[in-house]
Amino acid sequence: MINDIKIIEIDKNIKLHLIESSKFKTDLIGIYIKRPLKESEASMNAVLTRMLERGTMKYKTTKEFNEKLDDLYGAVLVSDVHKYGEKHVFQFKMQIPDKKYIDSENIFEESIEVLNDMINNPLLIEGTFNEKFLKQEKKNLIQTIKSIKDDKVTYAIHRCIENMCENEPYRISQNGSIEEVEKINSKNLYEHYRKILSTSPIDICVIGDMEFDYIEKTIRKKLIFERDEIIKIDREKTDIKVNEVKIIEEEMDVTQGKLTLGYRTNIRYEDINYEASVLFASILGGGASSKLFNEIREEKSLCYYIYAKLEKFKSIMLIAAGINSKDKEEVIELINNNILKIQNGEISDEELEIAKKSMISSLEARSDYPNSFINYYYDQTLTRKKIDIEKTIKKYQSISINEIVEASKKIKLDTIHFIKEKVHLNEN
Amino acid sequence: MKINEIYYEKINEKLYVGEHESGLKVYVFQKKDFSKKHAYFMTEYGSVFNSFIGANGEIIEKPLGIAHFLEHKIFEESEGNIFEKFALLGANVNAYTKFESTTYNFSTVDNFYKALKLLIEFVQKPYITEENVEKEKGIIEQEIKMYLDDPDWKVYFNALKAIYKNNEVREDIAGSVESIKEITKDDLMECYNYFYSPANMIVFVIGDVDKDEVFDTVNNSLSEEFIARKTVPKVIFKEENKNVNLKEMHEYMDVSQAKFIFGFKDTRKYSVKELYRRSFAIKIAIVSAFGVSSSFYNNSYVNGLIDESFSSEHSFSKYYLHTIFGGESDYPNELYEKVLEEINRIKKEGFDLESLTRIKRKFTGRYIASFNSLQSIASLFTDYYIKGINSFEYLDVLENVSPDYIKEVFDDHFDTDNSVISIIESEGE
Numbered sequence: 001m002i003n004d005i006k007i008i009e010i011d012k013n014i015k016l017h018l019i020e021s022s023k024f025k026t027d028l029i030g031i032y033i034k035r036p037l038k039e040s041e042a043s044m045n046a047v048l049t050r051m052l053e054r055g056t057m058k059y060k061t062t063k064e065f066n067e068k069l070d071d072l073y074g075a076v077l078v079s080d081v082h083k084y085g086e087k088h089v090f091q092f093k094m095q096i097p098d099k100k101y102i103d104s105e106n107i108f109e110e111s112i113e114v115l116n117d118m119i120n121n122p123l124l125i126e127g128t129f130n131e132k133f134l135k136q137e138k139k140n141l142i143q144t145i146k147s148i149k150d151d152k153v154t155y156a157i158h159r160c161i162e163n164m165c166e167n168e169p170y171r172i173s174q175n176g177s178i179e180e181v182e183k184i185n186s187k188n189l190y191e192h193y194r195k196i197l198s199t200s201p202i203d204i205c206v207i208g209d210m211e212f213d214y215i216e217k218t219i220r221k222k223l224i225f226e227r228d229e230i231i232k233i234d235r236e237k238t239d240i241k242v243n244e245v246k247i248i249e250e251e252m253d254v255t256q257g258k259l260t261l262g263y264r265t266n267i268r269y270e271d272i273n274y275e276a277s278v279l280f281a282s283i284l285g286g287g288a289s290s291k292l293f294n295e296i297r298e299e300k301s302l303c304y305y306i307y308a309k310l311e312k313f314k315s316i317m318l319i320a321a322g323i324n325s326k327d328k329e330e331v332i333e334l335i336n337n338n339i340l341k342i343q344n345g346e347i348s349d350e351e352l353e354i355a356k357k358s359m360i361s362s363l364e365a366r367s368d369y370p371n372s373f374i375n376y377y378y379d380q381t382l383t384r385k386k387i388d389i390e391k392t393i394k395k396y397q398s399i400s401i402n403e404i405v406e407a408s409k410k411i412k413l414d415t416i417h418f419i420k421e422k423v424h425l426n427e428n
Numbered sequence: 429m430k431i432n433e434i435y436y437e438k439i440n441e442k443l444y445v446g447e448h449e450s451g452l453k454v455y456v457f458q459k460k461d462f463s464k465k466h467a468y469f470m471t472e473y474g475s476v477f478n479s480f481i482g483a484n485g486e487i488i489e490k491p492l493g494i495a496h497f498l499e500h501k502i503f504e505e506s507e508g509n510i511f512e513k514f515a516l517l518g519a520n521v522n523a524y525t526k527f528e529s530t531t532y533n534f535s536t537v538d539n540f541y542k543a544l545k546l547l548i549e550f551v552q553k554p555y556i557t558e559e560n561v562e563k564e565k566g567i568i569e570q571e572i573k574m575y576l577d578d579p580d581w582k583v584y585f586n587a588l589k590a591i592y593k594n595n596e597v598r599e600d601i602a603g604s605v606e607s608i609k610e611i612t613k614d615d616l617m618e619c620y621n622y623f624y625s626p627a628n629m630i631v632f633v634i635g636d637v638d639k640d641e642v643f644d645t646v647n648n649s650l651s652e653e654f655i656a657r658k659t660v661p662k663v664i665f666k667e668e669n670k671n672v673n674l675k676e677m678h679e680y681m682d683v684s685q686a687k688f689i690f691g692f693k694d695t696r697k698y699s700v701k702e703l704y705r706r707s708f709a710i711k712i713a714i715v716s717a718f719g720v721s722s723s724f725y726n727n728s729y730v731n732g733l734i735d736e737s738f739s740s741e742h743s744f745s746k747y748y749l750h751t752i753f754g755g756e757s758d759y760p761n762e763l764y765e766k767v768l769e770e771i772n773r774i775k776k777e778g779f780d781l782e783s784l785t786r787i788k789r790k791f792t793g794r795y796i797a798s799f800n801s802l803q804s805i806a807s808l809f810t811d812y813y814i815k816g817i818n819s820f821e822y823l824d825v826l827e828n829v830s831p832d833y834i835k836e837v838f839d840d841h842f843d844t845d846n847s848v849i850s851i852i853e854s855e856g857e
Binding site for chain 1: 576
C-alpha cells in the first residue's frame with residue numbers, strides 16, 4: 001500500500017519523488033540519471049559505475065568504503081546502468097534498515113552522505129580518476145562483455161536483438177563494446193562524468209516510512225549537484241519497415257538449440273491499443289496457460305521453456321525457446337500457427353480473463369516490493385504518464401477480444417535467430 | 429486443529445501454528461498491507477531420498493531424479509488444466525524440488541482462499557498414467573539439457589561430485605537423461621504414497637490473511653485418504669567418508685573466463701541446534717575473512733586475482749555440511765592456494781575482532797531488511813524448517829555467537845587437506 005506521493009523540483013531538472021509506505025522495515029533511495037543510448041558513451045557509462053565503487057575522497061579504498069556500509073547495518077549500495085529502450089540510465093540505489101528497528105538515529109542522513117560522496121566526490125588523483133584502477137575496471141568490463149556468451153539462453157536473445165536492430169541504437173548492449181572500452185582514458189572519462197552530472201535529467205526516489213519534510217530537508221542539505229544546460233533525449237524510433245525476414249544461424253558448443261524470434265509490434269506505448277498488445281503477448285506466450293506453452297511444451301513435449309515478451313519502449317516482441325535442433329522447423333511452424341490463430345480471432349474467454357488477471361495482479365502487487373515499485377514508478381515517468389495504477393487496471397479490464405485481434409494483426413516477424421549444436425566429428 | 433501463537437519481539441512479528449490431528453502442520457505469518465498472499469505446501473522429500481525402507485522392512489531403491497519427476501506429474505489432472513484453474517483465480521502456481529524438499533506454491537492478490545483450497549487439493553490428487561509419464565520424459569530431457577549448457581550449474585555440481593563420493597547431493601536434482609527413462613508410473617505412485625503423508629508435510633501461508641480462515645480452509649480441503657496416510661519415511665543414507673572424493677574436477681566448456689569453486693568438506697555430526705549456531709559462526713567468519721570489506725578480498729581484487737563475482741557460501745543440513753568459494757578468475761589455481769594460505773594464517777593469528785562485530789551488525793541489518801519480501805521470509809522459513817530450525821529465532825542465535833566461538837568453529841570446520849577445486853574453462857587456456 002502506498003500512502004502518499006509528492007514530487008518536488010529541488011534544482012534544475014532534478015526531481016525528488018517522495019513515496020510513503022509504512023509496511024516496510026527499510027528505507028530505499030534511488031537516484032536515476034538519464035542519458036541517451038549511444039555507441040560513444042555506453043561503455044564509458046558502464047565503466048563509471050565500476051569506478052565509483054572503488055572509493056571516494058573520504059573512503060579511499062574499497063575496504064574502507066565497504067566497512068562503512070557494514071557499519072550502516074549492512075546497507076546495500078548498488079551502482080549500475082540500465083537500458084530503457086534507447087535510453088541509458090544510471091541507477092544508484094541504497095537500502096538501509098529503518099531507524100525504528102535498529103539502534104541508530106541518524107542512519108538516513110549518514111546514508112545520504114555516503115551516496116553523495118560516491119557520486120559527487122569520487123576518488124581522484126590530481127583531478128582525475130586513478131589510472132591503475134581504471135585499467136583494472138576496463139579489463140573487468142571487457143570480461144563482463146565477453147561473458148555474455150557463457151549463458152547461452154541470454155546470449156541467444158542478445159544476438160537476436162543485435163541482428164534485428166543492426167542499424168538502430170537499440171542494438172547497443174548496456175555495457176557497450178570492447179572497442180569502445182579500449183578507447184577510454186582517465187581524462188576523457190572524467191570529463192564525460194562531469195558533463196553527465198551537470199547536464200542530465202535526474203530523478204531521486206525515496207520510499208519508506210519517514211516524514212516528507214525530513215527527507216526533503218536532508219536531501220537538499222546533503223545531496224548537491226552542480227547544474228548546467230540540460231540535454232534533450234529523443235524518443236525511440238519504432239516505425240521500422242521489414243522487407244525480408246532475416247534468418248541467422250550460429251553454431252556453438254551447446255547441448256540444446258536456442259531459438260529466438262524477433263517481431264516488430266508496430267504499436268507504441270502512447271498508442272490507444274498498447275495494452276491490447278500486452279495482452280496479445282501474454283495470451284500467446286506469457287506463462288504456463290499460454291498458447292505456446294500449452295501446445296509446444298505440454299502437448300508436443302518439444303521444449304522445457306518457451307515464452308513471448310514485449311519490449312515496451314522499442315515496440316519489439318521476442319519469443320524464445322530451448323529445443324532440439326532437429327525440431328526447429330516444426331517449432332517455428334507451430335509458433336506461426338498460434339499467431340495466426342489469434343489473428344483469426346481464436347481467443348477463448350478464459351484466455352482473455354487469465355491474461356487480464358495476470359496483468360492486473362502484477363500491477364496490484366507492485367507496491368509490495370520497494371525496489372520494483374520505484375523502478376516501475378521511474379518507468380512511468382519516462383513515458384510521461386502520471387502513475388495511476390487504478391486507471392491502468394480499468395484500462396486492462398475494458399479490453400475486448402476484438403481489440404487484441406486488431407493489435408495482433410500489426411505484428412511483423414523481423415528476425416529468426418538460431419544457435420545450434422556444433423557437430424563433433426568422431427576421431428576414430 | 430490445535431492453534432498456538434508465537435510472538436517475536438525483536439522483529440515485532442507473530443507466527444501462528446496449527447496442528448491437524450493427522451500430523452500436518454500449518455503456519456500462518458500475517459503481514460498487514462501487503463497485496464500479494466503466498467502459500468507453500470511442502471513435503472520433506474527431495475532429490476537425495478532415493479533409498480528407503482518399505483512397509484515390510486525391505487530396501488527400496490529408485491532412479492535418480494524421481495522426486496523432481498514426481499513434482500512435474502503432480503500438476504497432471506484427470507480433467508482440465510491446473511495452471512489454468514489457478515490463472516483464472518488470478519493466481520500464479522509453481523513448484524520446485526531441492527535436495528531435501530519438494531514445494532508447491534502460489535501467490536495471488538485476490539481469491540486467496542479458493543486458490544489455497546485448490547493447492548491443497550491438487551497436491552493430494554495425482555493423476556499419473558503410463559502415457560503422461562512417457563510424455564513428460566521429453567520435457568524433462570530438455571530441462572536437463574538446459575542446465576547442461578549452464579557453466580555455473582556445472583561447476584557447482586562438479587564441485588559437489590569432488591567433495592562427495594556416496595552422498596546423493598552430488599547428483600543433478602533432475603537426474604540424468606538416462607536415469608529418467610527408467611522411471612515408471614508405479615515408481616512415481618510408490619514414492620508419492622510414501623513421502624506425501626500429513627506428518628511429512630507442512631503448509632506455510634504469508635500475507636494479509638485471516639488466520640482462522642486459513643486454518644479452516646486447509647482443514648476442509650484434506651481428503652480422507654490423505655488423513656489416513658500414516659507413513660513416516662525412513663530414508664537410507666550412504667555413509668560418507670571423511671575425505672574428499674577427488675581433489676580436482678576439470679571440465680572444458682565454451683566460457684570466456686575460467687569459473688571455479690573451492691569446496692571444504694566437514695563430516696562431523698552435530699545436533700540441529702549446534703549446527704545452526706555453528707552456521708552463524710562460519711558465515712560470520714567467511715564474510716569477515718573473505719567478504720568485500722576484508723583485506724583478502726581487497727588485495728586479491730587489486731592484484732587482479734578476483735573480480736566482483738568472488739563469493740562464499742556455507743551449506744548445512746542433517747545430511748551434508750560444506751563451505752564453498754566461487755567466482756571467475758584467470759588464475760583459479762593461484763587463488764586456491766591463497767585461500768588455503770589465508771585459512772591457515774587465520775587459524776594461527778586469529779580474526780580481526782572489530783571486523784567480527786561489524787559483520788554481526790551487517791547480518792542484523794540484512795535480516796531485518798529481508799522482512800520486506802514475503803518470498804524471502806517464506807523461503808528462509810521453509811528451508812530452515814527442513815533442517816529442523818525455526819528461522820524466526822535468527823537474531824537470538826546470532827546474538828550468542830562470540831568471537832572465541834567463531835574462531836573455534838572456524839578451526840574445526842576448515843580442513844585445508846580436505847578441500848577440492850572444480851574448474852570450468854575453455855579449451856586451449
